[in-house]
Amino acid sequence: MLRIDLNLLFTVINLIVLFLLLRRFLVKPVMGIIEKREAMIQSQLADASAAEQKANELKAQYETALAGADGEAEQIIARAKDRAKAEQEHILEAANQEAGKIMKEAKAAIELEREQEMKKLQNQVAGLALNAVEKVLSEQLDEEENSSLYDRFLKETGGTYDTNRA
Protein backbone atom coordinates (compact mmCIF):
# COMPACT_ATOMS: atom_id res chain seq x y z
CA MET A 1 0.00 0.00 0.00
CA LEU A 2 2.75 2.41 0.86
CA ARG A 3 5.48 2.11 -1.61
CA ILE A 4 8.05 4.67 -2.49
CA ASP A 5 10.10 3.90 -5.53
CA LEU A 6 11.17 5.14 -8.92
CA ASN A 7 7.63 6.25 -9.68
CA LEU A 8 8.35 9.28 -7.52
CA LEU A 9 10.90 10.39 -10.11
CA PHE A 10 8.43 9.66 -12.88
CA THR A 11 5.88 11.85 -11.20
CA VAL A 12 8.39 14.67 -10.91
CA ILE A 13 9.18 14.36 -14.60
CA ASN A 14 5.46 14.20 -15.39
CA LEU A 15 4.83 17.34 -13.42
CA ILE A 16 7.62 19.25 -15.11
CA VAL A 17 6.41 18.12 -18.54
CA LEU A 18 2.84 19.01 -17.66
CA PHE A 19 4.00 22.40 -16.39
CA LEU A 20 5.86 23.13 -19.61
CA LEU A 21 2.94 21.97 -21.75
CA LEU A 22 0.31 23.91 -19.84
CA ARG A 23 2.45 27.01 -19.76
CA ARG A 24 2.84 26.76 -23.52
CA PHE A 25 -0.75 25.86 -24.36
CA LEU A 26 -2.90 27.36 -21.62
CA VAL A 27 -1.33 30.09 -19.52
CA LYS A 28 0.59 31.95 -22.21
CA PRO A 29 -2.19 32.25 -24.78
CA VAL A 30 -4.89 33.15 -22.28
CA MET A 31 -2.82 35.59 -20.25
CA GLY A 32 -1.44 37.02 -23.49
CA ILE A 33 -4.95 37.73 -24.70
CA ILE A 34 -5.92 39.26 -21.37
CA GLU A 35 -2.83 41.44 -21.38
CA LYS A 36 -3.44 42.51 -24.95
CA ARG A 37 -7.00 43.48 -24.10
CA GLU A 38 -5.86 45.39 -21.05
CA ALA A 39 -3.25 47.20 -23.10
CA MET A 40 -5.90 48.03 -25.67
CA ILE A 41 -8.26 49.33 -23.00
CA GLN A 42 -5.46 51.37 -21.47
CA SER A 43 -4.54 52.89 -24.80
CA GLN A 44 -8.17 53.64 -25.53
CA LEU A 45 -8.59 55.29 -22.16
CA ALA A 46 -5.47 57.33 -22.77
CA ASP A 47 -6.79 58.30 -26.20
CA ALA A 48 -10.12 59.28 -24.71
CA SER A 49 -8.56 61.46 -22.03
CA ALA A 50 -6.25 63.06 -24.59
CA ALA A 51 -9.22 63.79 -26.81
CA GLU A 52 -11.13 65.24 -23.87
CA GLN A 53 -8.21 67.45 -22.96
CA LYS A 54 -7.94 68.66 -26.52
CA ALA A 55 -11.66 69.36 -26.62
CA ASN A 56 -11.43 71.34 -23.40
CA GLU A 57 -8.53 73.34 -24.78
CA LEU A 58 -10.47 74.10 -27.94
CA LYS A 59 -13.51 75.07 -25.89
CA ALA A 60 -11.46 77.51 -23.81
CA GLN A 61 -9.94 78.89 -26.98
CA TYR A 62 -13.37 79.41 -28.52
CA GLU A 63 -14.69 81.00 -25.39
CA THR A 64 -11.88 83.53 -25.28
CA ALA A 65 -12.35 84.16 -28.99
CA LEU A 66 -16.07 84.65 -28.42
CA ALA A 67 -15.48 87.05 -25.54
CA GLY A 68 -12.99 88.95 -27.72
CA ALA A 69 -15.54 89.06 -30.52
CA ASP A 70 -18.14 90.50 -28.16
CA GLY A 71 -15.76 93.26 -27.08
CA GLU A 72 -14.77 93.90 -30.65
CA ALA A 73 -18.39 94.10 -31.76
CA GLU A 74 -19.09 96.67 -29.08
CA GLN A 75 -16.06 98.64 -30.16
CA ILE A 76 -17.15 98.52 -33.78
CA ILE A 77 -20.64 99.71 -32.89
CA ALA A 78 -19.27 102.53 -30.74
CA ARG A 79 -16.92 103.57 -33.50
CA ALA A 80 -19.71 103.45 -36.07
CA LYS A 81 -21.92 105.58 -33.82
CA ASP A 82 -19.16 108.14 -33.39
CA ARG A 83 -18.54 108.27 -37.10
CA ALA A 84 -22.24 108.59 -37.84
CA LYS A 85 -22.53 111.46 -35.40
CA ALA A 86 -19.53 113.23 -36.92
CA GLU A 87 -20.94 112.65 -40.38
CA GLN A 88 -24.28 114.00 -39.32
CA GLU A 89 -22.73 117.14 -37.93
CA HIS A 90 -20.61 117.54 -41.00
CA ILE A 91 -23.61 117.18 -43.29
CA LEU A 92 -25.65 119.58 -41.25
CA GLU A 93 -22.92 122.15 -41.31
CA ALA A 94 -22.46 121.73 -45.03
CA ALA A 95 -26.21 122.07 -45.55
CA ASN A 96 -26.28 125.19 -43.43
CA GLN A 97 -23.44 126.70 -45.39
CA GLU A 98 -25.10 125.81 -48.65
CA ALA A 99 -28.34 127.27 -47.50
CA GLY A 100 -26.60 130.47 -46.44
CA LYS A 101 -24.86 130.71 -49.78
CA ILE A 102 -28.06 130.13 -51.69
CA MET A 103 -29.81 132.78 -49.61
CA LYS A 104 -27.02 135.28 -50.29
CA GLU A 105 -27.10 134.55 -53.97
CA ALA A 106 -30.85 134.83 -54.05
CA LYS A 107 -30.67 138.17 -52.24
CA ALA A 108 -28.02 139.43 -54.66
CA ALA A 109 -30.10 138.32 -57.63
CA ILE A 110 -33.18 140.02 -56.25
CA GLU A 111 -31.19 143.22 -55.70
CA LEU A 112 -29.84 143.16 -59.21
CA GLU A 113 -33.29 142.58 -60.65
CA ARG A 114 -34.74 145.42 -58.68
CA GLU A 115 -32.04 147.80 -59.79
CA GLN A 116 -32.56 146.83 -63.40
CA GLU A 117 -36.32 147.19 -62.95
CA MET A 118 -35.78 150.59 -61.37
CA LYS A 119 -33.58 151.76 -64.19
CA LYS A 120 -36.18 150.63 -66.72
CA LEU A 121 -38.88 152.36 -64.77
CA GLN A 122 -36.78 155.55 -64.61
CA ASN A 123 -36.33 155.45 -68.32
CA GLN A 124 -40.02 154.96 -68.88
CA VAL A 125 -40.91 157.73 -66.47
CA ALA A 126 -38.44 159.96 -68.17
CA GLY A 127 -39.95 159.11 -71.54
CA LEU A 128 -43.44 159.76 -70.29
CA ALA A 129 -42.47 163.04 -68.70
CA LEU A 130 -40.71 164.03 -71.87
CA ASN A 131 -43.81 163.27 -73.92
CA ALA A 132 -46.03 165.22 -71.53
CA VAL A 133 -43.69 168.16 -71.49
CA GLU A 134 -43.38 168.00 -75.24
CA LYS A 135 -47.15 168.00 -75.55
CA VAL A 136 -47.52 171.02 -73.23
CA LEU A 137 -44.69 173.05 -74.62
CA SER A 138 -44.83 172.01 -78.27
CA GLU A 139 -46.58 175.11 -79.29
CA GLN A 140 -44.83 177.82 -77.20
CA LEU A 141 -41.23 176.69 -76.76
CA ASP A 142 -38.61 176.01 -79.25
CA GLU A 143 -36.30 173.12 -79.38
CA GLU A 144 -33.63 174.66 -77.27
CA GLU A 145 -35.84 175.56 -74.40
CA ASN A 146 -37.35 172.06 -74.46
CA SER A 147 -34.07 170.41 -74.03
CA SER A 148 -33.08 172.59 -71.05
CA LEU A 149 -36.41 172.04 -69.43
CA TYR A 150 -36.10 168.32 -69.84
CA ASP A 151 -32.72 168.26 -68.24
CA ARG A 152 -33.93 170.27 -65.28
CA PHE A 153 -36.89 167.95 -64.76
CA LEU A 154 -34.68 164.90 -64.95
CA LYS A 155 -32.33 166.32 -62.40
CA GLU A 156 -35.09 167.19 -59.98
CA THR A 157 -37.01 163.91 -60.16
CA GLY A 158 -33.90 161.73 -60.22
CA GLY A 159 -32.48 163.61 -57.27
CA THR A 160 -35.65 163.23 -55.27
CA TYR A 161 -35.77 159.58 -56.03
CA ASP A 162 -32.17 159.11 -54.93
CA THR A 163 -32.68 160.90 -51.63
CA ASN A 164 -35.85 158.90 -50.97
CA ARG A 165 -34.11 155.67 -51.59
CA ALA A 166 -31.26 156.50 -49.30
Place this chain on the structure above:
Amino acid sequence: MRKEGSYTDSIIENLVEELECETVFTIGGIGIAESVAVTWIIMAVLVLASVLLTRNLKVENPGKRQLALESAVGGLFHFFDDILGKDGRRYIPYLMTVALYIGVSNIIGIFGFKPPTKDLNVTIALAVMSIVLIEYSGFHKKGLKGFIRSFIEPVPVLLPINIMELFIKPVSLCMRLFGNILGAFVIMELLKAVVPVFVPIPFSVYFDLFDGLIQAYVFVFLTSLFMSEQMETE
Protein backbone atom coordinates in the same frame (compact mmCIF):
# COMPACT_ATOMS: atom_id res chain seq x y z
CA MET B 1 -21.79 -16.29 11.62
CA ARG B 2 -19.40 -17.99 9.33
CA LYS B 3 -21.12 -16.56 6.33
CA GLU B 4 -20.97 -13.05 7.74
CA GLY B 5 -17.31 -13.47 8.50
CA SER B 6 -16.53 -14.45 4.98
CA TYR B 7 -18.51 -11.45 3.74
CA THR B 8 -16.44 -9.13 5.89
CA ASP B 9 -13.31 -10.92 4.76
CA SER B 10 -14.20 -10.40 1.14
CA ILE B 11 -14.84 -6.68 1.75
CA ILE B 12 -11.48 -6.33 3.41
CA GLU B 13 -9.80 -8.27 0.66
CA ASN B 14 -11.48 -6.09 -1.91
CA LEU B 15 -10.50 -2.93 -0.09
CA VAL B 16 -6.89 -3.94 0.25
CA GLU B 17 -6.84 -4.71 -3.40
CA GLU B 18 -8.29 -1.30 -4.18
CA LEU B 19 -5.78 0.40 -1.94
CA GLU B 20 -2.88 -1.36 -3.56
CA CYS B 21 -0.88 0.83 -5.86
CA GLU B 22 -0.61 -1.59 -8.66
CA THR B 23 2.04 -1.75 -11.26
CA VAL B 24 0.10 -1.54 -14.48
CA PHE B 25 2.96 -2.49 -16.74
CA THR B 26 6.70 -2.63 -16.82
CA ILE B 27 9.06 -1.03 -19.29
CA GLY B 28 12.54 -2.52 -19.29
CA GLY B 29 12.11 -3.94 -15.83
CA ILE B 30 10.81 -0.68 -14.38
CA GLY B 31 7.33 -1.00 -12.96
CA ILE B 32 5.08 1.88 -13.91
CA ALA B 33 2.64 2.51 -11.10
CA GLU B 34 -1.02 3.05 -11.79
CA SER B 35 -0.74 6.60 -10.46
CA VAL B 36 1.83 7.47 -13.11
CA ALA B 37 -0.31 5.97 -15.84
CA VAL B 38 -3.36 7.89 -14.63
CA THR B 39 -1.18 11.02 -14.49
CA TRP B 40 -0.40 10.52 -18.14
CA ILE B 41 -4.08 10.35 -18.89
CA ILE B 42 -4.70 13.50 -16.87
CA MET B 43 -1.85 15.25 -18.66
CA ALA B 44 -3.23 14.27 -22.02
CA VAL B 45 -6.70 15.47 -21.09
CA LEU B 46 -5.46 18.77 -19.69
CA VAL B 47 -3.19 19.55 -22.64
CA LEU B 48 -5.84 18.51 -25.16
CA ALA B 49 -8.45 20.62 -23.40
CA SER B 50 -6.05 23.58 -23.32
CA VAL B 51 -5.29 23.28 -27.01
CA LEU B 52 -8.97 22.97 -27.87
CA LEU B 53 -10.06 25.80 -25.60
CA THR B 54 -7.37 28.28 -26.64
CA ARG B 55 -8.17 28.04 -30.34
CA ASN B 56 -9.03 31.34 -32.02
CA LEU B 57 -8.78 33.58 -29.00
CA LYS B 58 -9.86 37.09 -29.85
CA VAL B 59 -8.91 40.37 -28.24
CA GLU B 60 -12.22 41.93 -29.14
CA ASN B 61 -15.66 40.36 -28.85
CA PRO B 62 -14.64 37.11 -27.15
CA GLY B 63 -17.13 34.28 -27.24
CA LYS B 64 -18.70 32.64 -24.21
CA ARG B 65 -16.13 29.85 -24.26
CA GLN B 66 -13.28 32.32 -24.26
CA LEU B 67 -14.87 34.42 -21.52
CA ALA B 68 -15.29 31.36 -19.29
CA LEU B 69 -11.71 30.29 -19.99
CA GLU B 70 -10.38 33.77 -19.35
CA SER B 71 -12.23 34.19 -16.09
CA ALA B 72 -11.04 30.76 -14.91
CA VAL B 73 -7.40 31.21 -15.86
CA GLY B 74 -7.39 34.90 -14.96
CA GLY B 75 -9.07 34.16 -11.62
CA LEU B 76 -6.49 31.51 -10.78
CA PHE B 77 -3.72 33.86 -11.87
CA HIS B 78 -4.99 36.71 -9.71
CA PHE B 79 -5.48 34.37 -6.75
CA PHE B 80 -1.75 33.58 -6.80
CA ASP B 81 -0.81 37.09 -7.81
CA ASP B 82 -2.49 38.48 -4.69
CA ILE B 83 -0.52 36.15 -2.46
CA LEU B 84 2.84 36.26 -4.20
CA GLY B 85 3.05 39.83 -5.41
CA LYS B 86 5.15 41.14 -8.26
CA ASP B 87 8.28 39.12 -7.51
CA GLY B 88 6.46 35.82 -7.45
CA ARG B 89 4.70 36.29 -10.76
CA ARG B 90 7.20 34.02 -12.51
CA TYR B 91 6.13 31.03 -10.40
CA ILE B 92 2.42 31.38 -11.10
CA PRO B 93 2.25 29.10 -14.17
CA TYR B 94 3.76 26.26 -12.15
CA LEU B 95 1.34 26.79 -9.28
CA MET B 96 -1.55 26.88 -11.73
CA THR B 97 -0.36 23.61 -13.22
CA VAL B 98 -0.17 22.00 -9.81
CA ALA B 99 -3.60 23.32 -8.86
CA LEU B 100 -5.14 21.93 -12.04
CA TYR B 101 -3.30 18.63 -11.70
CA ILE B 102 -4.23 18.02 -8.06
CA GLY B 103 -7.78 19.19 -8.67
CA VAL B 104 -8.30 16.83 -11.57
CA SER B 105 -6.46 14.00 -9.77
CA ASN B 106 -8.64 14.30 -6.71
CA ILE B 107 -11.94 14.22 -8.54
CA ILE B 108 -10.92 11.64 -11.12
CA GLY B 109 -12.20 8.98 -8.70
CA ILE B 110 -15.66 9.90 -10.00
CA PHE B 111 -14.71 8.54 -13.41
CA GLY B 112 -13.58 5.24 -11.91
CA PHE B 113 -9.84 5.87 -11.92
CA LYS B 114 -7.78 5.59 -8.80
CA PRO B 115 -6.75 9.12 -7.83
CA PRO B 116 -2.96 9.49 -8.36
CA THR B 117 -2.82 11.60 -5.21
CA LYS B 118 -3.71 8.45 -3.29
CA ASP B 119 -0.22 7.20 -4.15
CA LEU B 120 2.43 8.42 -1.73
CA ASN B 121 4.90 8.71 -4.61
CA VAL B 122 2.85 11.45 -6.20
CA THR B 123 2.26 13.47 -3.06
CA ILE B 124 5.90 13.20 -2.09
CA ALA B 125 6.93 14.34 -5.56
CA LEU B 126 4.55 17.29 -5.32
CA ALA B 127 5.76 18.22 -1.85
CA VAL B 128 9.44 17.94 -2.82
CA MET B 129 8.90 20.16 -5.81
CA SER B 130 7.00 22.61 -3.62
CA ILE B 131 9.77 22.88 -1.04
CA VAL B 132 12.38 23.20 -3.78
CA LEU B 133 10.34 26.00 -5.32
CA ILE B 134 9.78 27.64 -1.94
CA GLU B 135 13.46 27.68 -1.08
CA TYR B 136 14.43 28.65 -4.63
CA SER B 137 12.07 31.61 -4.59
CA GLY B 138 13.77 32.89 -1.44
CA PHE B 139 17.20 32.22 -2.90
CA HIS B 140 16.32 33.96 -6.16
CA LYS B 141 14.94 36.99 -4.37
CA LYS B 142 17.54 37.50 -1.67
CA GLY B 143 20.69 35.97 -3.14
CA LEU B 144 22.88 33.40 -1.41
CA LYS B 145 23.74 35.61 1.53
CA GLY B 146 20.19 36.67 2.22
CA PHE B 147 18.98 33.12 1.79
CA ILE B 148 21.43 31.77 4.37
CA ARG B 149 20.70 34.62 6.69
CA SER B 150 16.99 33.88 6.49
CA PHE B 151 17.69 30.75 8.58
CA ILE B 152 18.76 32.84 11.59
CA GLU B 153 15.88 35.27 11.33
CA PRO B 154 14.19 36.74 13.24
CA VAL B 155 16.63 35.51 15.97
CA PRO B 156 19.57 33.08 15.68
CA VAL B 157 18.06 30.82 18.35
CA LEU B 158 15.46 29.77 15.80
CA LEU B 159 18.09 28.22 13.53
CA PRO B 160 17.25 24.59 14.37
CA ILE B 161 13.55 25.25 13.97
CA ASN B 162 14.12 26.96 10.65
CA ILE B 163 16.13 23.99 9.46
CA MET B 164 13.47 21.61 10.68
CA GLU B 165 10.89 23.61 8.78
CA LEU B 166 12.68 22.62 5.59
CA PHE B 167 11.41 19.11 6.26
CA ILE B 168 8.25 19.82 8.17
CA LYS B 169 6.72 21.93 5.42
CA PRO B 170 6.93 19.33 2.65
CA VAL B 171 5.99 16.48 5.00
CA SER B 172 2.89 18.31 6.16
CA LEU B 173 1.98 19.25 2.59
CA CYS B 174 2.49 15.72 1.35
CA MET B 175 0.79 13.94 4.21
CA ARG B 176 -2.19 16.28 4.34
CA LEU B 177 -2.98 15.63 0.70
CA PHE B 178 -2.23 11.95 0.86
CA GLY B 179 -4.20 11.39 4.06
CA ASN B 180 -7.25 13.26 2.88
CA ILE B 181 -7.46 11.56 -0.46
CA LEU B 182 -6.66 8.14 0.93
CA GLY B 183 -9.22 8.58 3.69
CA ALA B 184 -11.87 9.73 1.26
CA PHE B 185 -11.03 6.86 -1.02
CA VAL B 186 -11.25 4.28 1.76
CA ILE B 187 -14.58 5.63 2.95
CA MET B 188 -15.98 5.64 -0.55
CA GLU B 189 -14.77 2.10 -1.27
CA LEU B 190 -16.28 0.88 2.01
CA LEU B 191 -19.56 2.60 1.25
CA LYS B 192 -19.66 1.20 -2.24
CA ALA B 193 -18.99 -2.27 -0.88
CA VAL B 194 -21.67 -2.08 1.80
CA VAL B 195 -24.41 -0.06 0.05
CA PRO B 196 -23.71 0.07 -3.63
CA VAL B 197 -26.92 1.84 -4.62
CA PHE B 198 -27.76 5.55 -4.29
CA VAL B 199 -26.24 6.16 -0.81
CA PRO B 200 -22.68 6.74 -2.12
CA ILE B 201 -23.83 9.66 -4.31
CA PRO B 202 -24.05 12.43 -1.65
CA PHE B 203 -20.91 11.07 0.01
CA SER B 204 -19.16 11.04 -3.32
CA VAL B 205 -20.14 14.66 -3.88
CA TYR B 206 -18.54 15.54 -0.57
CA PHE B 207 -15.47 13.28 -0.55
CA ASP B 208 -14.59 13.24 -4.21
CA LEU B 209 -15.66 16.68 -5.37
CA PHE B 210 -15.64 19.01 -2.38
CA ASP B 211 -12.78 17.50 -0.37
CA GLY B 212 -10.75 16.92 -3.51
CA LEU B 213 -11.01 20.53 -4.65
CA ILE B 214 -10.45 21.83 -1.12
CA GLN B 215 -7.27 19.80 -0.84
CA ALA B 216 -6.02 21.05 -4.19
CA TYR B 217 -6.75 24.59 -3.05
CA VAL B 218 -5.05 24.07 0.32
CA PHE B 219 -1.96 22.58 -1.28
CA VAL B 220 -1.31 25.41 -3.72
CA PHE B 221 -2.46 28.04 -1.24
CA LEU B 222 0.03 26.86 1.38
CA THR B 223 2.80 26.52 -1.17
CA SER B 224 2.28 30.08 -2.42
CA LEU B 225 1.98 31.32 1.15
CA PHE B 226 5.28 29.72 2.11
CA MET B 227 6.82 31.21 -1.00
CA SER B 228 5.65 34.72 -0.22
CA GLU B 229 6.93 34.23 3.34
CA GLN B 230 10.27 33.11 1.98
CA MET B 231 10.48 36.07 -0.40
CA GLU B 232 9.65 38.55 2.33
CA THR B 233 12.44 41.04 2.97
CA GLU B 234 12.70 43.07 6.07
